[in-house]
Amino acid sequence: MDLRPSLPRIHVLAKPTGSVCNLGCTYCFYLKKKVFYPDSHFRMTDQLLERYISQLIESHQGDRVTVAWQGGEPTLMGLGFFQRAIELQEKYRRPGMVFENTIQTNGTLLDDKWCEFFFRNNFLVGISIDGPRALHDAHRVDRNGGPTFDKVIKGLRLLQKHKVEYNVLVTVNRANADHPKEVYSFLRDEIGTTWIQLIPGIERLIKGTVTPYQRGTSVSNRTVRPVQWGNFLIAFFDEWICNDVGKIFVQTFEAAVRNWLGAGSSGMCVFDPVCGKGLALEHNGDLYSCDHFVEPGYFLGSIINDHMVNLVNSEQQRKFGRQKLNTLPTLCRECEVRFACHGECPKNRFLTTPAGESGLNYLCSGYKAFFKHIDRPLKIMASLLRRGLPAAHVMRFFAPGHVRDSKEFPKVGRNEPCPCGSKLKFKKCHGRYVSATSG
Numbered sequence: 001m002d003l004r005p006s007l008p009r010i011h012v013l014a015k016p017t018g019s020v021c022n023l024g025c026t027y028c029f030y031l032k033k034k035v036f037y038p039d040s041h042f043r044m045t046d047q048l049l050e051r052y053i054s055q056l057i058e059s060h061q062g063d064r065v066t067v068a069w070q071g072g073e074p075t076l077m078g079l080g081f082f083q084r085a086i087e088l089q090e091k092y093r094r095p096g097m098v099f100e101n102t103i104q105t106n107g108t109l110l111d112d113k114w115c116e117f118f119f120r121n122n123f124l125v126g127i128s129i130d131g132p133r134a135l136h137d138a139h140r141v142d143r144n145g146g147p148t149f150d151k152v153i154k155g156l157r158l159l160q161k162h163k164v165e166y167n168v169l170v171t172v173n174r175a176n177a178d179h180p181k182e183v184y185s186f187l188r189d190e191i192g193t194t195w196i197q198l199i200p201g202i203e204r205l206i207k208g209t210v211t212p213y214q215r216g217t218s219v220s221n222r223t224v225r226p227v228q229w230g231n232f233l234i235a236f237f238d239e240w241i242c243n244d245v246g247k248i249f250v251q252t253f254e255a256a257v258r259n260w261l262g263a264g265s266s267g268m269c270v271f272d273p274v275c276g277k278g279l280a281l282e283h284n285g286d287l288y289s290c291d292h293f294v295e296p297g298y299f300l301g302s303i304i305n306d307h308m309v310n311l312v313n314s315e316q317q318r319k320f321g322r323q324k325l326n327t328l329p330t331l332c333r334e335c336e337v338r339f340a341c342h343g344e345c346p347k348n349r350f351l352t353t354p355a356g357e358s359g360l361n362y363l364c365s366g367y368k369a370f371f372k373h374i375d376r377p378l379k380i381m382a383s384l385l386r387r388g389l390p391a392a393h394v395m396r397f398f399a400p401g402h403v404r405d406s407k408e409f410p411k412v413g414r415n416e417p418c419p420c421g422s423k424l425k426f427k428k429c430h431g432r433y434v435s436a437t438s439g
């Protein structure tokens with residue numbers, strides 16, 4: 001019997017090529033990590049792959065195991081590596097176990113064979129695109145500084161041709177941040193995507209230089225400004241809330257809905273009170289506290305010498321997760337949108353509050369504006385969901401020119417509280433707007 005402590009569900013991002021990538025995106029935080037492994041060939045061996053898959057399975061009590069690949073560029077390992085990973089999942093699977101394989105890629109190396117493989121094995125593929133050509137090529141360039149847009153789109157069309165499940169990851173940076181509507185329309189109308197992840201591109205500087213460490217209180221000129229981030233999210237949200245709820249899924253908005261519902265977890269570590277369940281595994285078996293903290297101070301140990309369960313359950317990792325909450329400045333503790341923001345990610349907490357306390361998030365003003373802006377629509381959505389109605393009904397409150405009819409609110413009586421959360425009776429609030437024919 002295995003007496004090692006068991007775990008709640010964890011998420012490990014494995015990096016089989018470490019920081020090695022075929023591109024040279026100018027804002028990439030991971031390319032700089034190469035210095036931590038000066039003599040490495042940056043390839044996960046088959047022996048380590050087997051150890052990793054078996055330990056990952058042993059680390060899960062439940063039946064669902066996510067096997068997540070990232071980089072650098074993981075497809076540089078070649079298809080054979082991932083075929084072996086699938087074989088090993090079969091070898092070590094417990095009865096009833098279901099695997100969710102995910103891979104984050106720049107998409108430039110994909111071909112029919114890759115896409116057939118992804119489809120056959122139910123991979124969820126994340127593909128990085130920063131918007132239409134000019135916005136994408138502003139920073140997502142090859143090693144010679146050349147554009148990559150056409151290659152990425154070719155990869156994405158192949159994924160679509162083979163009906164591979166995919167989502168799009170947009171890094172919001174100083175170049176594309178002022179163009180939220182352009183990015184939104186491009187992804188929806190030209191690409192045809194239904195799942196979007198947005199991450200803020202932030203590079204901290206020490207003495208004017210980007211380093212592989214999460215240190216420094218100034219930022220690069222590629223870094224999104226707090227006001228840009230807030231405005232980007234707001235414009236993106238406004239487009240979504242009027243037209244696409246239930247059709248397009250934006251991870252940040254889905255997390256917000258969960259927080260407005262008081263669901264316990266937002267599904268995104270950055271918007272939860274504590275973290276520490278999303279770890280990073282380097283190509284040589286080194287395990288780190290988080291993908292954003294792959295640096296010596298956050299090294300937990302090697303899975304070659306110790307079992308992953310012990311490393312994830314170590315006091316060092318527990319402390320890392322709790323620190324997110326314990327280091328929250330008073331300004332955040334007293335903030336009206338704390339329930340939705342939770343001070344976001346500790347890696348971005350390098351400002352000082354007006355009262356002189358350290359640990360304020362660089363993006364604070366943007367988040368505050370965004371969360372205040374979405375309060376009313378999110379209250380409506382939460383109210384609809386609690387009543388068993390589709391969240392998409394929220395669009396009836398916001399879509400311009402929409403003629404409201406009482407048939408749209410079949411389960412709301414005139415004297416019941418309005419679904420918008422105003423605490424007014426429906427007839428005194430949104431019920432006032434229904435057409436006369438509806439009674």
Ligand code: SF4
Pocket residue numbers: 269270271275276277278290291292324344345346347
């Ligand atoms: S440090 Fe940030 S990215 Fe890492 S687990 Fe915590 S909240 Fe998530």
Ligand code: SF4
Pocket residue numbers: 331332333335336337338341342343344360361363364365367368
């Ligand atoms: S909006 Fe600002 S003050 Fe409020 S919780 Fe977030 S980072 Fe803290």
